Amino acid sequence: MASKENGVCNKTTEVYSRIVGYFRPVTNWNKGKQQEFVDRKTYEVKAA
Incomplete structure (x- = not known):
């Protein structure tokens, strides 16, 4: 779920992902938090 297959090899x-100031592997999260990570929407803010 939180892993992706590399297209090269x-x-x-x-x-x-960053959690409370430090990075943790998403695979170590509980199933509910893993699903929240999958459901997240990312945005790109353009400079004015």
Whole structure:
């Protein structure tokens, strides 16, 4: 779920996300938090 397959070598990569000031592997999160991570929407803010 929180891992992605690398298109170059077809190996699974580990995804990290920032939690309360430090980075943790998403695979170590509980199932509910993992689903919240999948459901997140990212935005790109353009400079004015």
